[in-house]
Amino acid sequence: MRKPAGEARLSFIKPLDPVQVETPPVSDDWIHEIKYDGYRTQLILDWAGARAFSRNGHDWSKRYWPIVAAAEKLPAKSFILDGEIIAPEPDGRPNFHRMHSRMVWNAEQLAFVAFDLLDLDGQDLRSVPLIERKAKLWELVKPAKGIIQYSDHVEGNGAAFFEQVEKMGLEGMVSKRRESPYRSGKVDSWVKTKCWDVGDFELLGIKREPGKPAAAIMARGGRYAGTAFITLPSGLRERLWKRVEAAKASKPSRRVPSAFADDVEWLKPGIIGRVKFLRGEHTLRHASLQDFREG
DNA sequence: CATGTCAGGG
């Protein structure tokens, strides 16, 4: 893998960013894949070796060294792969929570799930239909049982696939138009559908400043649970502000992280909030307050 | 050695 000095290396391509939707598309020209819960990563091999780039183009090859090494063994001179680095459980399901520690201390327990092929042996494949890119990708990574895996898909019947994803306790799914080209940035030929949970939490306090998104500090089972964005319709929102004025307290009624200093309006206990949040963790993630009532 | 701040990902 040596070429004259001065030869340009393959450069990072800004990744495609799917649009989020409520329900997956149903028509037959869509294919569906699991949404792997991990870190978006671009694997690039060229004449000087392999590298791994984060979503924003930072070189994270060092953290992912076993994956980079595996990439150099794939049967091609050069390529650009789009995919996700995950921390697989014994059953194969990704565990987002374990990503960080494994990145540093047990990088060999990480895996790369490839889902697109942007460039192969000097050919830019971005305008080739997705279904053909994936066929070439499979040829490159098969049998894809080890460190470098392959994101399989089904064709059509998105509603049924979503049910399966929901049942398996996965984060969500990504649907893609089977003939679509690869383009950087927000593109609606890829859409993601996430699995959500809804539950009741105690409202500990409110953090709000003019012009900035307001947040609700929540607890469950007597313990701090995280914060949720307040996305109430204006009517409900006003009612909540009134309720906040009436229940002001000088201290939180539960223990909260020390990061919350002064700019929070703490409340007396008794307000229950219904929170929609991303399934999976015990702490609130991607949470929003949907409604509230007296406890 | 403990705590603080920043960078980077979702």
Add this chain to the structure above:
DNA sequence: AACTTATTCT
């Protein structure tokens, strides 16, 4: 990642 706001497009 999410959200809000502003801007552009249809």
Add this chain to the structure above:
DNA sequence: AGAATAAGTTCCCTGACATG
């Protein structure tokens, strides 16, 4: 007007480096 797009913030988590 409404939908789509872009930009700018905030939250959560961890590690690295700086500061005390």
